Amino acid sequence: MSQTYKIAVIPGDGIGPEIVKEAMKILHHIEEHASYSFDIQYALAGGAALDQVNVPLPNETIQICQEADAVLLGAVGGPKWDHNPPELRPEKALLGLRKELGFYANIRPVTLLPGMEERSTLRPEVIDGVDLVVVRELTGGIYFGEKKREKTKQGEIASDLLVYYDYEIERIVRLSFEMALRRKKRLTSVDKANVLESSRLWRSIVERVAKDYPEVVVDHMLVDNCAMQIVRRPTDFDVIVTENMFGDILSDEAAVITGSIGLMPSASLGNGNKGLYEPIHGSAPDIAGQGIANPSATILSIAMMLRYSFADENAAQAIERAVTQVIADGVGTPDLVKSGQPAICTHEFGDRIIKRLEQEWKIGVK
Numbered sequence: 001m002s003q004t005y006k007i008a009v010i011p012g013d014g015i016g017p018e019i020v021k022e023a024m025k026i027l028h029h030i031e032e033h034a035s036y037s038f039d040i041q042y043a044l045a046g047g048a049a050l051d052q053v054n055v056p057l058p059n060e061t062i063q064i065c066q067e068a069d070a071v072l073l074g075a076v077g078g079p080k081w082d083h084n085p086p087e088l089r090p091e092k093a094l095l096g097l098r099k100e101l102g103f104y105a106n107i108r109p110v111t112l113l114p115g116m117e118e119r120s121t122l123r124p125e126v127i128d129g130v131d132l133v134v135v136r137e138l139t140g141g142i143y144f145g146e147k148k149r150e151k152t153k154q155g156e157i158a159s160d161l162l163v164y165y166d167y168e169i170e171r172i173v174r175l176s177f178e179m180a181l182r183r184k185k186r187l188t189s190v191d192k193a194n195v196l197e198s199s200r201l202w203r204s205i206v207e208r209v210a211k212d213y214p215e216v217v218v219d220h221m222l223v224d225n226c227a228m229q230i231v232r233r234p235t236d237f238d239v240i241v242t243e244n245m246f247g248d249i250l251s252d253e254a255a256v257i258t259g260s261i262g263l264m265p266s267a268s269l270g271n272g273n274k275g276l277y278e279p280i281h282g283s284a285p286d287i288a289g290q291g292i293a294n295p296s297a298t299i300l301s302i303a304m305m306l307r308y309s310f311a312d313e314n315a316a317q318a319i320e321r322a323v324t325q326v327i328a329d330g331v332g333t334p335d336l337v338k339s340g341q342p343a344i345c346t347h348e349f350g351d352r353i354i355k356r357l358e359q360e361w362k363i364g365v366k
């Protein structure tokens with residue numbers, strides 16, 4: 001009997017449903033050509049869940065995701081819910097899912113696709129050959145430490161605690177060394193050890209774990225310097241490992257290298273073969289409902305799902321080649337085409353990728 005994988009799908013808010021629709025076309029297409037099938041369950045989270053059931057992350061959604069082999073998420077959030085109290089913010093759903101499911105390692109690859117050199121605001125000679133990956137710690141740090149708001153005699157105070165256990169640091173650092181071993185054998189650990197105690201613990205753990213990986217060249221970089229170097233000499237990086245908030249910020253910055261944040265996929269791992277797959281961008285309220293969002297990041301996240309959760313490297317690469325080829329042909333949503341050139345809409349772009357994938361199967365996926 002052929003294998004069936006359970007996939008939980010959370011379209012979310014803003015452009016979320018628009019881009020997930022295109023990614024689902026790709027998934028269904030893969031199913032037609034693969035030896036396995038999918039059992040798809042849609043679930044509510046974020047603003048969509050708040051509107052329908054008054055909580056950002058319903059228990060039913062957590063259960064569907066726990067029972068799934070992989071979760072696909074579009075994006076959550078938007079101005080409609082921006083003034084909600086902290087517990088009723090759409091973003092709470094995302095943090096809750098990551099934590100509940102134990103996805104502590106967020107893998108954010110940064111690659112420059114052929115044809116995108118001219119869309120990047122960086123000079124072609126600076127970005128030529130970029131191939132780096134940001135490994136972002138995802139279930140600890142300042143996002144999850146105690147939060148306080150109180151009125152005192154001196155005035156109102158607010159605090160967010162940045163806290164890490166040693167084991168939380170060690171597991172993400174080990175995963176990053178393993179990744180570097182399979183890549184260019186270079187690891188940059190990014191911290192703020194000149195100021196933060198949590199960073200000093202982080203740095204000492206990196207130094208200890210490094211002894212188990214003598215083949216990997218390790219360096220430490222302060223996050224402010226990294227924010228500059230990542231756009232100044234991005235080709236020098238291989239694997240960057242860093243804590244939750246630094247990774248969030250550096251990866252959005254790295255999107256500038258690729259030419260569009262709509263090209264940046266991610267995989268959140270750490271719980272066996274299960275994974276949460278989502279673009280790194282948000283719900284893009286400024287373009288939601290216009291049919292112009294770039295679905296590439298979500299489609300490339302499907303490729304990561306096939307690679308990490310279903311061990312189908314061939315199909316993953318076929319999707320990556322199809323996206324690469326369509327973009328190399330100069331076809332794309334407005335964020336992808338050169339200024340003055342005509343663009344196509346979200347669903348047309350999805351169709352072009354399917355068409356290209358069909359050719360991939362005819363050629364015979366290698």
Ligand SMILES: NC(=O)c1ccc[n+]([C@@H]2O[C@H](COP(=O)([O-])OP(=O)(O)OC[C@H]3O[C@@H](n4cnc5c(N)ncnc54)[C@H](O)[C@@H]3O)[C@@H](O)[C@H]2O)c1
Pocket residue numbers: 015019074075076077078079091094261262278279280281282283284285286287292293294295297335
């Ligand atoms: N994973 C998530 O669900 C996630 C991630 C980031 C932000 N958010 C939420 O999204 C909302 C909007 O946040 P923001 O505006 O700061 O960031 P954003 O990533 O949504 O948008 C930033 C800019 O990038 C553009 N952009 C993003 N994705 C695009 C795509 N696929 N195609 C073309 N252009 C794209 C947007 O139009 C916008 O100009 C907020 O509520 C935020 O909390 C959610």
Ligand SMILES: CC(C)[C@H](C(=O)O)[C@@H](O)C(=O)O
Pocket residue numbers: 077091094095248280282
């Ligand atoms: C929406 C927000 C909570 C989220 C994060 O900061 O993790 C987003 O920016 C991301 O990068 O996935």
Ligand SMILES: [Mg+2]
Pocket residue numbers: 248249252280
């Ligand atoms: Mg972010």
